[in-house]
Amino acid sequence: MTSSTRDLVDRLAEHDTPHLIGVRHHSPALAAVVPTLLEAFAPEVLLVELPEESGRWLPFLADPDLVAPVALSGASPDGDLAFYPFADFSPELAAIRWAHRNGVEVRPCDLPLAVRGDGRRGERQGASPLTDALRRATTGRDGDDLWDRLVEAAAPGQTAEAVRRAALLVGWALRQDAEGAGVDPFDLRREAWMRRAVRRTDGRRTAAVIGSFHAAALLDGPVDDSSPGDTDVVTSLVPYGFALLDERSGYPAGIRDPEWQQAVLEAAGDPGAVEAAAASVIVRICARVRELGHPAGPGEAREALRLAVDLARLRGLPAPGRGEVVEAVQTVLTHAEPLGRGRVVARAAGDVLVGHRTGVLAPGTPRSGLAPAVEALLASLRLPGPDSREREPVSLRLDPLRSELDTWREVALRRLAVLGVTYAEETATTGVGGGDALTTRWTVAWTPATAATLPVAGLWGATLELAASGRLRARRAEREQKGGHTPTAVLADLVDAALCGLPESVDTLLADAATVLPSAGTLRELLSALDLLDRLRAGHLPGTPGDVLDGHPTLARELETAAVAQLDGLAGSEDVADARALVELVQRHEVHGLRLEACLRRLADEGAPLIAGAAGAARVLLGSVPPSALGERVASWVDGAGTPERRDVLRRGLTGVLAAAGPLLETPEALSPLLDRVEGLADRDFLDRLPALRGAFTSVGPAARARVLAVVEQRTGERVDGHGTPDPELLAVWLDAERAGVDALRAHGLLTERPARSVGKMPESPVAAVSVSGALPVGVRWRLVLGLYGERPAGAARYAAALDELYGRDRGEGALRGDLGADRSSPFPDVREWSEELRDLFGDHVREEVLAAAAEGGRLEAALEIDPGSVRPSVELLRNVLSLAGGLSESALARLRPLVARLVRELTAQLANRVRPALTGMQLPMPTRRPGGRLDLPRTLRANLATARRDADGRVVVVPERPVFRTRGRRASDWRLVLVVDVSGSMEASTVWSALTASVFAGVPALSTHFLAFSTEVVDLTERVADPLSLLLEVRVGGGTHIAGALRHARSLVAVPERTMVVLVSDFEEGGPVGPLVGQVRELVASGVTVLGCASLDDRGVARYSTSVAGALVAAGMPVAALSPQALARWVGEKVRG
């Protein structure tokens, strides 16, 4: 400290009009010495830095029956607010209590709330040479709190006067630096008012307990002599809690770790007592960590305390401060694992250091706070309140975008809803054309329940706005404590905050969204967030101006970038919604970039058919490939669709392309190759492909199909359903005759030409609309592909009816219109008949596909029609049948069992043949020249016999130049394999493969295999693992995803970590926060378990999964891959063999 600095501090300390006690709002060091200081100075008047209006509360605040913490708050009509939480360690409270005990007059001296105006302007960063110098001298941590270092940590063992001087010094240094950039005018106004309060003491002996920042300003300066106008400011005194007082709760004017501050206050400046408090805190943290299931014994506690005390000594402090305790706990207990153990320790430290004390007001304190505020507000909004005569619920229709009163009503009702106050209920409304409604409907009533729930909500704040934002803040803090934000929760809160008109909460949550969504959001969550941003920007949410987004200018772009990053994880998707999301993302015009292009190219080339189709269409929309290229790709699917697998590719691929149907139709050249094929195929080929084509077109909804039809009509130049189509009966006769002829030719080997051509020549165009290659006219074909339910094109009515059975139920745009006048009756009395018709019309192989598709669509009877004896076993079929099994009665299940049994048996046998070789063999100790294991004496002797010689005594001595060792042998037995399988989605192929693979592993003697199926609950199906049939029938799909819970259960199965493998099969779309999930993975990895994540376990090797969460797990030590069962078996074999 230079001498000039010392002089200045001397001047401050010796000043006695008033006597200056510079404090910080919460400061155990000052709170402990304030009574002593006041005793010594013995003032007649005490000034405290509280707004004038708070005067009426001072007697209640000083009441000995009051238990801190409590909070004093005030709001002027325009919402401007001051908030003063008090704890025992608040110097102001200590001073007020002292004054009350000693009968000294207390006067608030801060600027009245009524004249505060706009308050503080934004933070201004100036150079801070003085505080920097002080900081360098005292502390080693970056961004350290100067006050904590110089006043709090240094205080134990000091005299009261020394503490006061240290506080004045810090305040002065902060002020000096602030003056560099100019002190906030608001502070200057407050100080002018404080000087006026000093002047009005009229020379009586005065002490001022004020912020140490302001101390220097009380020496001299202009005085504010204006008299405040009469404004009604509402002040209130309410009980408060340590949980809210902690700075991290998000409430204003808090301090970190109140329980620690309380302990320091109780130590009353005695270094030994502070050290004892540190010891007690550390021991309690260790105990809490043990309670949470992690080791932390007295040894660690002792070391943490030693570290804290020695650190304090190294830094020249009399006793460890909060910083030293926290550092020591971190170093000794967290093991440098910020996510796993670190979170546990942080939670334990939070529980111990924050504490749960709550305050109680003294009896006789007047009623104040939320309830009166809400009653007044309701009255001013002309809504039913406690005094209104109306007892019946009132129906309201609000139009917040037109009427200002309605805006305020809407916001008030939303806020009450967020607070959980029983008052108003929203009735659902739908806007014109199914869009967002702009008006809202409510049923409102003031009931006794309202009166009962309001005071409960009053804990969050003293006005409706404060309470609502407090509630949202509490939800946020709760999430943080429970392990972190989830995209879903953040989005839900964001919507609530926006509807409640709380721009500040929206701002915070937008910041959360900016961190959480890119790192953990799925593509759909990202898109819905983008949609919400659009609505905010457009100002469609009453009470929240669009300019809240100004603070986050890059958020939309970041979300788009994150969405692009998610695309990689779509490669294996078979969900149309994913295809639509992909197209929707591409259509947001801002997102174009290198990465999107590269990613779409990869998806189009390597993705599963559905997503490849959508990516191809998206590339056309972006203009990176010409539409004709996509057209050719689609046409090639049609050409290749000769086998059931290829037809499946056609159906899924075309569905993907059509996800972009609307915009694509504007570029007909993308569709024309497809149109050519449909028109040019032979009848038989066309009919083979018809179910696939129709299935794909069904996905887009009738209106879009009608548009395709329009394109077709334009092309062919006539109405396809026009007159002049050939007589259906005649057509059927031609077809039959023609096929019989061709078959006869083929049977005799006379058919050399391609049948399509020969067929094509036979009906010599009786009508122009008949296609060149087949008997079914172009128009009829398109009707069959695109037709609405119940439409029976002349000449193909039976085909249409047969397919209507499957594809008739339309959804999507225009579906409702299809209802009108259409024939909704099922053309078939039962499935058996339908199935026979299918066989007649399409042949056996196509029939099976159609039935499987029907089974997939929920038609159980269709599955029963499939013949177990002749069916071609495939995982697809098994999966479709199984997806029905969930809703079956035992008797229905019994009928399905033979089919499933055969499928499972065949598939397991096939799989076992492929997988077993990977699982055999083990390793024995091997001889080696590398020193490592034990010395292999016999081998060493044999290898060194050449050096044998007799020494002087005649003994034989061998000089072992080349010693031989044995490698460490590994026991290959007793490995435990835990398969943790996500069954939250539909019955995924991965689930089926997992069960089959598990049953193969169950047959390997060296492995004990466990099978856990999980959604939000975990089911241990281990005892059924050897019997895949019952295993598969036992699995119930559906529900949310809670991977962390499943892994926690898996961890309980770990007996010998070194010989345990945990294989997680999931899409990684975790429903809970990502933090605990990563923590579980780290725990597993840290305990030595071998872990593997399978984004998919099937024979394709592409997966659909959340790349962000998977990335986090990879960083936590769990490799993630899309594997085939063989690859998994190879991996298991390698691990077991070591």
Added chain:
Amino acid sequence: MTAPRQVEPAEDAYREELAFLAAYDSGPRPPGWRLTPRAVVTFVMGSGDVLVLPKGVSVDGVPSRLVISTKFVGERALVERAVVTLAGERGLLLVGEPGTAKSMLSELLAAAVSGSSQLVVQGTAGTTEDQLRYGWNYALLLAEGPSPRALVPSPVLTAMRGGGVVRVEEVTRCLPEVQDALVSILSDRRIAVPELSAPELSGPDGATVHAAPGFTVIATANLRDRGVSEMSAALKRRFNFEAVGPIGDLAAETALVRRQASAALERVSAPFAVDDVVLEVLVTAFRDLRNGISEEGWAVERPSTVMSTAEAVSVATSLGLADAYFPGDRDPLSLLPGHLLGVVRKDDPGDAARLLGYWDGAVRRRAESGARTWRRLWELRDVLDA
């Protein structure tokens, strides 16, 4: 005159500073320490100002005024905690991403505390218990039977005898059963040699080697090796953990990269001619990709590869060498995207896509805001998507 060395060990490189600090601070020292704890902190963090020996103290070959250079760029509190841990004779484990100067810090601490940083065990999958306890000269062992003469002490055993600091580098790369040899050493502070337990064979200490006061272990572990061979809970409980993070400040990191890259070029007596602007762009890109958030606060998708300061130094050195050996060929900035791609694309093919995402995001935005170098980088984007 010894033969020139590629790298000087810390105790030789800073011989003068160590001797000065020993004379400068004569306060109480933990047993076996060469310096006081405070002086060790000063040695690592640097003194900033000129230090003057107290009056009446003078040591041969030591100047009376000296500025202690800054060797470790990072938080002072971290070094303080590390020193206090060692002063308590407890094991210190430094963990962090690769390239965050963990090994350098452990070397400096060992040199300052016990005057030697040479007792070191490098952890690999092939490290055996012999290297942590003791081995045998097998020829002697077979010829003469077990004797103190045939015993080959490990660096750990040597440090125990002398009361010094032993360093175990990359401890998590050792197999778990090998790591666990450290458990008994850290808790019992002795190593029993049962082969020498026959009374006529054991030396003055008997068959057990006891640790002299001052013995302690500094281990380093790499966060990226987590899961390769994780430490057992028993071993973890015997260490205090310090996480060494990347450098927090852009200017400090740029300066460090420049300093180290220049040093590498000095050895071939070529000037380091890479522009500061290019270096800053390089370091900024590394920091953005490492932190997952750009200087401006934009989110950046992190590649799975480590983007350490050490990697930045090697890229800067490559740029400098390219400029020194192929002068006027191409400007260093145009080489930068290729180098970045080389650093990023190591194991996960998805990382190349993430780099593209970085170009789409931060690089493009900076280019749009008119920064000339970033605009040039944006123009060079074709290098990446090849």
